Amino acid sequence: MARKPLIAGNWKMNLNHLEAIALVQKIAFALPDKYYGKVEVAVLPPFTDIRSVQTLTDGDKMLLVYGAQDLSAHESGAYTGEVSGPMLAKLGCTYVTVGHSERREYHAETDEVVNKKVRAAVKNGITPILCVGEPLEVREAGGQIEHTTAQVVAALKGLKADQVAGLVVAYEPVWAIGTGRVATPADAEEVCAAIRSTLAGKYGDEVAAGVRVLYGGSVKSGNIGELIACENVDGALVGGASLDGEEFTKLCALA
Ligand code: PEP
Numbered sequence: 001m002a003r004k005p006l007i008a009g010n011w012k013m014n015l016n017h018l019e020a021i022a023l024v025q026k027i028a029f030a031l032p033d034k035y036y037g038k039v040e041v042a043v044l045p046p047f048t049d050i051r052s053v054q055t056l057t058d059g060d061k062m063l064l065v066y067g068a069q070d071l072s073a074h075e076s077g078a079y080t081g082e083v084s085g086p087m088l089a090k091l092g093c094t095y096v097t098v099g100h101s102e103r104r105e106y107h108a109e110t111d112e113v114v115n116k117k118v119r120a121a122v123k124n125g126i127t128p129i130l131c132v133g134e135p136l137e138v139r140e141a142g143g144q145i146e147h148t149t150a151q152v153v154a155a156l157k158g159l160k161a162d163q164v165a166g167l168v169v170a171y172e173p174v175w176a177i178g179t180g181r182v183a184t185p186a187d188a189e190e191v192c193a194a195i196r197s198t199l200a201g202k203y204g205d206e207v208a209a210g211v212r213v214l215y216g217g218s219v220k221s222g223n224i225g226e227l228i229a230c231e232n233v234d235g236a237l238v239g240g241a242s243l244d245g246e247e248f249t250k251l252c253a254l255a
Pocket of ligand 1: 012176218
């Protein structure tokens with residue numbers, strides 16, 4: 001099955017809404033028409049920027065879509081400071097990252113919480129970009145496949161095959177995020193292929209073939225080509241390099 005590559009820019013906690021407008025305009029104008037239909041490009045700004053990004057992309061035939069970096073596991077209620085799936089759906093979010101390693105580390109998000117958030121996204125018609133990946137000590141001990149596939153299984157617990165079909169998994173080794181140390185294509189392919197075969201074992205070949213598995217961790221225009229050439233790497237989740245309009249556009253064009 002041919003999977004359309006996805007390049008998603010995780011802005012993390014950067015850019016206010018005015019800066020967001022400037023960056024999205026830069027990306028939108030720089031992406032040539034010839035990429036329409038060939039690659040999907042998403043930006044994942046902070047919550048406070050989403051409305052501004054929406055007004056720029058609404059009603060246009062832009063190949064840019066947008067989403068959020070997190071959502072609440074709850075639908076509504078007394079959860080001060082949280083943002084719900086229905087709120088993000090109302091803002092037209094296509095994607096939401098769930099289980100990013102920074103959420104797991106700094107906000108103590110367990111596999112159970114990640115599972116609830118994945119379900120909340122699916123329930124509200126937003127495609128989760130499920131982030132998984134091993135820390136350095138696990139990689140050094142050779143446990144990357146076991147660790148990462150266990151995270152995938154736990155995050156998808158209780159979901160039916162038709163809910164898994166079409167979702168996005170991002171393999172992000174923790175030691176590669178924001179460090180400048182990118183996984184080799186062989187390392188990325190090994191884990192991405194293992195994720196796909198785990199999905200095939202649980203939900204069938206057809207469902208697994210439709211899931212896009214991204215690589216994330218210090219991706220730049222200089223290394224995207226060799227990563228995306230891997231059979232089971234269907235795009236990238238990009239942090240730092242997504243804040244530079246020129247670099248991000250170059251990277252998307254190379255996908
Ligand atoms: C990320 O935050 O998901 C990420 C991959 O960051 P960076 O590209 O900066 O390593």
